[in-house]
Amino acid sequence: xxxxxxxxxxxxxxxxxxxxxxxxxxxxxxxxxxxxxxxxxxxxxxxxxxxxxxxxxxxxxxxxxxxxxxxxxxxxxxxxxxxxxxxxxxxxxxxxxxxxxxxxxxxxxxxxxx
Amino acid sequence: xxxxxxxxxxxxxxxxxxxxxxxxxxxxxxxxxxxxxxxxxxxxxxxxxxxxxxxxxxxxxxxxxxxxxxxxxxxxxxxxxxxxxxxxxxxxxxxxxxxxxxxxxxxxxxxxx
Numbered sequence: 439x440x441x442x443x444x445x446x447x448x449x450x451x452x453x454x455x456x457x458x459x460x461x462x463x464x465x466x467x468x469x470x471x472x473x474x475x476x477x478x479x480x481x482x483x484x485x486x487x488x489x490x491x492x493x494x495x496x497x498x499x500x501x502x503x504x505x506x507x508x509x510x511x512x513x514x515x516x517x518x519x520x521x522x523x524x525x526x527x528x529x530x531x532x533x534x535x536x537x538x539x540x541x542x543x544x545x546x547x548x549x550x551x552x
Numbered sequence: 553x554x555x556x557x558x559x560x561x562x563x564x565x566x567x568x569x570x571x572x573x574x575x576x577x578x579x580x581x582x583x584x585x586x587x588x589x590x591x592x593x594x595x596x597x598x599x600x601x602x603x604x605x606x607x608x609x610x611x612x613x614x615x616x617x618x619x620x621x622x623x624x625x626x627x628x629x630x631x632x633x634x635x636x637x638x639x640x641x642x643x644x645x646x647x648x649x650x651x652x653x654x655x656x657x658x659x660x661x662x663x664x665x
Contacts, residue, residue: 472653481556481643481656482595527595533651538583539597539608540654 441465442530444543452551457515459546461528464509468530472540473502473513476525485526486513515548523550554578556657558644564663565634573629573660575644584627585645585654586619588612595643601627602650634664 443462451457459473469490474482488495488502488511495502501514515522528543557576565571577584586598599609601619618630627646631638641661645654 470651474656479658481558481645481658484653484655487653529595538600538650539585539610540587540595541597542587542595544594 440543441468442528442541442543444526444528444546446546447544448547448549450549450551451518453520454517457513457518457522457548457550459513459515459526459528459548461511461513461543462509463511463530465530465532465541466509467532468541470531470533471502471504471511472529473500474527474529474542475522476527476545482527518548518550520550520552523548556644556646556655558642558657558660560660561658562661562663564665567636567664568633571631571634571662573631573642573644573662575627575629575657576625577627577644577646578655579625581646581648581655583607583647583650583652583654584619584621585647586629587643587645587656588640589643589659590637590640598629598642631662634662636664638662639664 472487473485476482486497486500486502488504504511525545525547527545529540559574584601589595597610599613600607616632620628641659643659644657647654
């Protein structure tokens with residue numbers, strides 16, 4: 439039962455271009471969404487989050503867009519840099535419903551090519 | 553920058569043995585979590601802990617699992633009798649508040665043989 443889906447296992451983008459990572463969810467109780475980045479042999483590192491009352495949140499090169507009607511969110515990285523090469527996990531929780539555990543997607547491996 | 557630390561980085565144990573995975577969360581954090589990632593699969597929530605008690609647990613967190621915060625700094629995950637399918641990367645995480653992003657440790661790779 440995949441409540442959070444990242445349908446692209448990998449994505450290759452040229453340095454300097456925009457990277458767009460997509461995530462879909464099925465649980466309408468989710469009200470808090472996060473993106474984490476993970477390097478090999480390290481734990482996930484928090485990147486950016488968005489509450490369901492917003493449709494966009496921006497932090498430097500990272501922007502997250504939320505489309506609640508489509509149950510879809512995306513992470514935009516612009517411009518992409520070599521250090522952005524990592525696995526990106528979308529995560530969600532139903533905090534308004536008292537469930538604080540995060541449900542993760544399977545991840546998208548982003549490869550930034552020089 | 554403060555970080556969540558986990559020990560050991562790799563633990564090998566025989567099936568049926570007990571293991572304790574240790575974590576030191578960030579000092580001013582109040583919410584503590586364990587997640588695991590079986591090789592090639594997604595990161596899965598196991599348990600959350602607040603105010604010295606479990607606040608939420610997943611169906612994975614059965615009677616073989618327990619958590620403890622014995623001394624105000626460590627946060628441990630115990631697996632009473634390990635099974636082969638417990639082999640995974642176990643991540644500890646902590647947060648300042650209920651709705652704050654979580655900070656993860658680098659994980660303990662548990663191998664059950």
